[in-house]
Amino acid sequence: MxxxxxxxxxxxxxxxxxxxxxxxxxxxxxxxxxxxxxxxxxxxxxxxxxxxxxxxxxxxxxxxxxxxxxxxxxxxxxxxxxxxxxxxxxxxxxxxxxxxxxxxxxxxxxxxxxxxxxxxxxxxxxxxxxxxxxxxxxxxxxxxxxxxxxxxxxxxxxxxxxxxxxxxxxxxxxxxxxxxxxxxxxxxxxxxxxxxxxxxxxxxxxxxxxxxxxxxxxxxxxxxxxxxxxxxxxxxxxxxxxxxxxxxxxxxxxxxxxxxxxxxxxxxxxxxxxxxxxxxxxxxxxxxxxxxxxxxxLPGYRHEPARGPNLAPDLAAVLTAVENGHATPGEVAGAHGGDPAAALTALTRLELLGLVRRDPAGRYARAADLGPALL
CATH class of the missing domain: 3.40.50.450 (Rossmann fold)
Known part of the structure; x- marks a missing residue:
């Protein structure tokens, strides 16, 4: 060729x-x-x-x-x-x-x-x-x-x-x-x-x-x-x-x-x-x-609404807090009535799961969705 x-x-x-x-x-x-x-x-x-x-x-x-x-x-x-x-x-x-x-x-x-x-x-x-x-x-x-x-x-x-x-x-x-x-x-x-x-x-x-x-x-x-x-x-x-x-x-x-x-x-x-x-x-x-x-x-392609990850209640609550804009362990703890140390532990677990990310200033945000790769 x-x-x-x-x-x-x-x-x-x-x-x-x-x-x-x-x-x-x-x-x-x-x-x-x-x-x-x-x-x-x-x-x-x-x-x-x-x-x-x-x-x-x-x-x-x-x-x-x-x-x-x-x-x-x-x-x-x-x-x-x-x-x-x-x-x-x-x-x-x-x-x-x-x-x-x-x-x-x-x-x-x-x-x-x-x-x-x-x-x-x-x-x-x-x-x-x-x-x-x-x-x-x-x-x-x-x-x-x-x-x-x-x-x-x-x-x-x-x-x-x-x-x-x-x-x-x-x-x-x-x-x-x-x-x-x-x-x-x-x-x-x-x-x-x-x-x-x-x-x-x-x-x-x-x-x-x-x-x-x-x-x-x-x-x-x-x-x-x-x-x-x-x-x-x-x-x-x-x-x-x-x-x-x-x-x-x-x-x-x-x-x-x-x-x-x-x-x-x-x-x-x-x-x-x-x-x-x-x-x-x-x-x-x-x-x-x-x-x-x-x-x-793709004509005709339709997808069901994305389902959230299957998480334990404490992790789910922390993830929801992050999605609502709470970006530090203290803010997350205040949002759902926990303590900052427990919130930091939960945030670290969510980061390891790829569900949140941490910026150089130590603030957390929801990680981008991979879309079909997660289905």
Whole structure:
């Protein structure tokens, strides 16, 4: 399985023009231009030399570079190219893949037998945002949904980690638990601190890019990457996002494709929630857990109201106190007539059960619900 000559030539052309794209004043719609128009639009004084290099591109050498990098390639003219990407007016000519070669195959069909959800959000996010993203990733992967994101710090990485943590009977089965889309080559780990996560993803899923091996990410390539994330997914969920955020670009692209968008609500006074709350104001689906995502994504899906955990009465009373906003052992003890020492013991037990979490200041809050993973 490999991309055809013309699509490989196109991918290398975009790589050659990467610096020109970085300097271009307007990039919207540029990637929808054909090859000759792209050279004319971005080549500048170098257009004749670029045209010469383009004409002299050797597909056999290109394939050798891909193989040497440990990647595979595919295009719309080959098997395994995700058909849902064809909805993009500037669909990538080729995809370069690190990891399981068949991890994209389930998304190559025209049907919805293999649903995928994009989970995106802020890099510098609040702690509860990471928790929610991880819980969404784990709940969706456990339900057989592929989680798509961008390997970035914060929400993206948390979603990937959650998907990888899901209990899957066949971790190398037909549906990858998670797919990461990179802004540079699929062999260029960005950020570098994500190397461990990258390694885990390629073991059970895959990492993809439209850029050839070795290409470093640039500013223009991140919003370009976002269109692939939106294109691969049947639904996009924003966990935390500021008013101006790349995550909102992904959500806007998903809406342009006519696909559902969801957002996790947050405090109206927090800047990290302004973008996601704005999506909710404009009609996005309210996402509280993985069940809400499945209900929006899969027609006819319905779930019974979540049942609380089966706890001893003393633990149940403490959990209720935390859910009602009592955040310290003293507050919890005052809420149900106990003593702070007993409340602390109960809170520790609930934390070990994964039902509450403690922040660095020692305050407790209800942990995010994993949704279907707990059913």
């Amino acid at each position: 490999t991309a055809c000559d013309d699509c490989l030539r196109r991918a290398w052309l975009i790589a050659m023009l990467s610096g020109n794209l970085e300097r271009a004043r307007r990039r919207g719609g540029v990637l929808a231009l054909d090859d000759d128009a792209l050279i004319d639009a971005l080549g500048g004084t170098e257009r004749h030399e670029l045209a010469k290099q383009y004409a002299g591109f050797d597909p056999r050498r290109g394939r050798a570079i891909v193989q040497a990098a440990g990647l595979t390639s595919r295009c719309a003219h080959s098997d395994g190219y995700p058909s849902r990407l064809s909805d993009l007016e500037d669909a990538p000519a080729a995809l370069f893949v690190a990891g399981r070669p068949g991890a994209l195959d389930a998304l190559a069909s025209d049907d919805d037998l293999a649903p995928a959800v994009a989970i995106v959000g802020a890099r510098r996010c609040a702690g509860e945002g990471e928790e929610v993203a991880r819980a969404l990733g784990q709940g969706l992967a456990a339900a057989g949904v592929c989680v798509v994101s961008g390997l970035a710090l914060g929400i993206d990485s948390a979603a990937h980690h959650g998907a990888l943590a899901a209990s899957r009977p066949q971790p190398a089965g037909p549906i990858a638990p998670t797919i990461a889309v990179l802004a540079g080559g699929a062999d260029v780990i960005y950020p570098p601190s994500g190397r461990g996560l990258y390694t885990q993803i390629v073991e059970t899923g895959c990492v993809v890019s439209e850029l050839p091996p070795g290409v470093r990410p640039r500013k223009w390539s991140f919003p370009a990457r976002n269109r692939i994330i939106a294109g691969l997914a049947g639904m996009t969920v924003v966990v935390q996002a500021r008013e101006r955020s790349g995550s909102l670009i992904t959500a806007d692209l998903a809406m342009q494709l006519g696909r559902p968008v969801g957002a996790v609500p947050g405090p109206v006074t927090r800047g990290l929630s302004q973008g996601s709350n704005a999506l909710l104001h404009d009609g996005a689906h309210v996402i509280r857990d993985a069940r809400d995502v499945l209900e929006a994504l």
